[in-house]
Amino acid sequence: MTKTKIEIQIDISDEKLDWLEYMLEKIDDDAYQAAEAIAFLGDKTGETLNRIDIYQAGLEEILGRKGFSLDDLDSLTDLDLASANFT
Secondary structure (H helix, E strand, O other), X not given: OOOOOOOOOOOOOHHHHHHHHHHHHHHHXXXXXXXXXXXXXXXXXXXHHHHHXXXXXXXXXXXXXXXXXXXXXXXXXXXXXXXXOOO
């Protein structure tokens, strides 16, 4: 097995090299900020889903005391609500 070593030299100005380093750092920073934003959204989504579950349980309890369920909400009329003393 023959090993060959190839060396490539690139002539680049310090200004361009500094710019490339800046852009790589910016990409890293942007990726970190995006990851933080995604984590934040995940946390907020979880909190919101928990609140929805709490509100839903409360509604189910309130409706259940009057003999209704959440499934009945779409079909309930104002008369149904008034006769169940929801007004």
